Amino acid sequence: MSSSGILDLNVRENVPVTRNWITKRILDYAIAIPLFVVSIPFVALCAAWIKAVSPGPAFFRQRREGKGGKPIIVMKLRTMYPNAELVLLEHLEAHPEDKEGWLRCYKLKHDPRVLPVIGTFLRKYSLDELPQLWNVLRGDMSLVGPRPLPHYHLNSFSEVFLHLRRSVMPGVTGLWQVSARSDGDLSVQEKEDTYYIRNWSLWLDFYILLRTIKMLLIPNGAY
DSSP states (O other): OOOOOOOOOOOOOOOTSHHHHHHHHHHHHHHHHHHHHHHHHHHHHHHHHHHHHHOSSSEEEEEEEEGGOOOEEEEEOOBBBBTTHHHHHHHHOOOOOGGGHHHHHHHOOOOOTOOTHHHHHHHHGGGGGGTHHHHHHHHHOOEEESOOOOHHHTSSOOOHHHHHTTTSOEEEEEHHHHTGGGGOOOOHHHHHHHHHHHHOOHHHHHHHHHHHHHHHHHHHHOO
């Protein structure tokens, strides 16, 4: 039984099959196009708010790993200070008790890098990810799949698991996010992503999308 409550089936990598990949892309475009159009005014408003409270760009662009290990540029609304990496290093040096949690999940419950109010709000409801709908339309990402992670995060996983991840497109949301959110450590992340890739179905994608809506309305475990 998966930690998300789904019965484990030992089915091997359904998504990479061509027929399944086409079906999945049709679903992506059918949902992402209207969502992208509707989200434009909200994203513009949030971008203006970010610019008003913090110098620097309103959007955060970072190179992540896509399907086949191909590098992609992932877009997010910026929720952190421009010097976020320095702030993190200084915080971990001053608070060594937080270092273990950071290395376990690469998350901090009280993250000093996050912009007050707007940054906290966007991260709590995962709305900073909305610009990634553009990545879906570009063909870099799918609506559902393993999250595109920074390289320092990927380096904590085994090569076997990394090879499996590279067989599919990364997603805007995924099984790990809707089952554990920020509380899932590396082993949970690996387990949930492996389950998703090996047991993919259109029903599973719908299930994760519905759970994502619930997660946005009741954001437990998000920080």
